Amino acid sequence: MSQPYAEVIGDPIKQSKSPAIHNYWIGKLGLDANYRACHVTPEGLADYLAERRKDANWRGCNVTMPHKQAVMSLLDRLDPVAERIGAVNTILRGEDGTLTGTNTDADGFLEPLRQELARDHYFRMARVLGTGGAARAIVAALAGEGLTLVLAGRNPVKAQALLDELAPEGEHHAVDLTHFADPTDFAFDDRAGCFDLVVNASPLGMAGQPPLAFDLSHVPPGSVVYDIVTQPLETPLLKAAREAGFATVDGLSMLIGQAAIAFAKFFGAAPPRDDDAELRKILTT
Template identity: 75%
Template sequence: MTIYAEVIGDPIAQSKSPAIHSFWIEKLGLDAEYRPCRVTSDGLADYLAERREDLAWRGCNVTMPHKQAIQPHLSSIDDTARAIGAVNTIYPAFDRMLAGTNTDMAGFLEPLRGRLEQQHYFRMARVLGTGGAARAIVTGLAKEGFTLVLAGRNPEKAAALLDELAEGEHHTAPLSHFADPTDFDFDDREGCCDLIVNASPLGMRGQPPLAFDWSHAPPGSIAYDIVTDPVETDFLKAARDAGFETIDGLSMLIGQAAAAFEYFFGEKAPREHDAELRGLLTT
C-alpha cells in the first residue's frame, strides 16, 4: 500500500509543498506520495470524513483559507496550534482520530535558532502584516522574549492580534509609517537582536510591493521575508543593499515542511540535501 499525504487549500496550484515533500520521499526511497488537493470551504467536512477512512492517508498540510476554519472538525488540537489559533498540519492519531498542530512557528524560528541560543540585552522585532502567517510569527517571537512592533494597514486589527497572542508590552503602527525615511537616532544596539519581518503577501508575484524605508531598521538588524515567489524579493534586495543580513521565505517554508514530514511519514526529512532542494524550488 502506497501511503500518501496532501496539502489542501483553495487555490492550491501555487503550493511548493508537493515539490518539497516529494523531493524528500525520493531521497529516502519511501513508498509514499504527497499530493496537492483543492478543497473548498464547503467541502472541508466531507474531505476529512473521507480521508479518515482511507488507511493510506497519513495527513495533510493546511493552507489558506482553512487554517482557522478547520479547527472545529478535529478531535484534538495541540498546545502550539491552540496558542497560535491556527492549524497547518493534520494527522490521524489513535483510532484514526484527527489531530491538529502548527509547524509554522517552528519553521519560522528555525533559521534564527543560533542567535536565539545567545544572550541578548534586548530583543525587538518589527513585524509587517497582520494576516494568517503573522499569527505564528507573533506567537513565536513573543515566546522568545521579543518586544514587538506589529504594523498593519489596520492598527486596530494589529492591537487585537497582540492582545490575543502576545503577553507583555508591545506596540502597533500603521504600515504606512515605515514607508517614508526617518532620521530617528537609534541607541546603542550592541548585544541586541533586531528583526524586520515581512509577514504580509506584499512583494509577492502579482501583489503590490512592500514600501519599507531601511532607515527604520536599527543597525545590525536581520531582514526576514516570508514571501517565496519570488524568493529574492525587492524587500530583501533593498535590505542587502543597505548592509543588512537577510533570510528568505524558503527558510521558513522548508523548516515547517520538515516538521510536518515527520508527522506524516515517521521519518526525519533529509536536511543534508537542503541546498539541492533550494535549487529545485528556484528553477
C-alpha cells in the same frame, strides 16, 4: 495495499512548493509514499476533511491560505501548540480517523534564527508586518524568545487584539501598516548587544499580490530582514535590504523548516537535512 500519502491544501494551491519538498525527501529515503497538492475551496473544506478522515492511507495534510483558522472548528482536537497560536498548518489523521491540528510554522520560522537567539542580548525587538495565520505563529514564536514586538497591520485594532491574545506579557505595540511606508529619521540604538529583526509575515510582495510599501529607514543598524514570501524568492524587500548591507532570510528557510517537522509526523522518519542546498536548487529552477 494502497500507497500512504499526505498533501497540502489551499485556495489557490498551484504555487505551493510543498509537494517538491516532501517528494524530494521521500525519494532520498526510498519511502513507499507520496505527497501531493489538493485545491480545496473554503466551501469545500468540510467535505474534504469528511472524505479524508475515512481514508486509512491518508496521513494528513499541510494547510495554507486561507484555511489555517477556518479548519480549526472541523477537527477533533488541537494540540497545545496550535491551541496557543490559534491557527493550524498541519492536520494529522489517527488510526481511528480522528483529526488533530498542530502548527509547525513557529518552529520552522525560528529555525534559521536559532544561532543568533542562543546568544545573550540586552534588548531584542522585531517589527512584524501582517496579522494573518502565519503572522500568528510568528508573533507567538518571537514573544516566546523574549522579543519586544511592533506588529503592523491594515487594521491596528486587529493587530493589538492579536498581541493581547498571543503576547500579553511585555511592552508590545500595534501600528498601522502605513507607518512603515514613509521615511523616518528615528535615531536607533546601534550598540553591540541589540538584536533587531524585520519580518514580512504578509503576502504583500508575493507574485499576484500588491507590493509591500516599506521604507528601509525603519530598519535599525545590524538588523536581520526576513520575508516569508517564496514567490518570488528574492522579494523587493529582501533585494533592497541585501543591497543596503543587511543580513537577510528568505521564505524557503521557513518553508523547509516547517515542512521537515510535518514530514516526520506524516511518515515517521526524519528528512535528510544535509541535502538542503540541493533541495533549494530544485525549488528555485
